[in-house]
Amino acid sequence: MELDVTAALADARTEYDKMVAGDWYRYRFGPELADLTTATQRTCRRITALYDEDRDAALALFRELLGTVGEGVDFRPPLYLDYGHRLHVGDRTFVNADFLTLGGGEIRIGADVLIGPSVRIYTPTHVLDPALRPQGWERVSPVTIEDGVWLGGSVVVCPGVTIGARSVIGAGSVVTKDVPPDVVAAGNPARVIRPLQD
Template sequence: MNQEWKKMLCGEPYHALDPEILSMLFKAKDAVWAYNQLKPSQLEARETCIKRILGYCGVQPMVNSPFHCDFGCNIHVGNHFFSNFNLTILDEARVTIGNHVLIGPNVSLFTVCHPTDPVERRVGTEWAKLITIGDDVWIGGNVTILPGVTIGHRCTIGAGSVVTKDIPDDSIAVGNPCRVIKKLTLQNENNCD
């Protein structure tokens, strides 16, 4: 593992134009391109292919094409993961997604950060922050999740939201910037009155 890759995974500034990083990026993009060429009916081939792309993938993933990511190996999804068309994950840092997560169309998860100084941007300086999504989360269409965000378990994120800060467990959150509008009160299913 080269030094720039280690810096990237640790959230430190790194050189995004490093030849080894670019080589890994293009290798992953070729694998994603191949995945997106598979027919929707080729379920076994699609599952095999997505499991090769992602760093970890639980049982019964369903990732509709087109799907886009940078490296893939930094993405970890749990069991029964579903994403609709045009999921984009810029996974310069680790992206962890729990079990039974549903993601609507045109959702973007961005871990990568760029300097505001144009000279630093021009030379390829970047850094990245983790994204974590808990179990039983539903993310509506056209949601953008920014670097460093954690979305708790059992949350719903309304369509079109831009998630800039952490969302606690059992929340319904919407807007730009996304904010909690309701907390869920979960009923005990075994309650016998």
């Protein structure tokens, strides 16, 4: 969907409402967006500060921050989130240190997922027109990581991607399109290398 600037500017919804709907919005023009990300990032810093002294309190704060958190979820700080309530994490998933989610697109991570250190999940896409880009137009696309996936260290997952159940994404890969279940994928851009089991 291409940006129709006239229609987008005439849209009376808040920038947040446009974002949640997956429509074009101006991320620098919605004060509610800045307030949400500032509050979320402040909570992320509190979680990191608490973790060494009171792990249970850090986990409780983590649960409050996210949209949903399954049973037995474990994580290592620091973590960096833009909109915590747009992130959903399934049972027994492990999130390693330096995890970052960017943008307001919904992110659903299934059960028994292993997330390596320094993984990045991006949901926003900016307008391509170089004359419009400085105006701050973007839209978000959801990301889905299905049950049992393993994301190696420093993996980048791009907007709109679904990674199928049990698949493994090699360290340092950039996932730009959907990955089917039960495969090993790696590279930049990531491509399927082989089935998970021959």
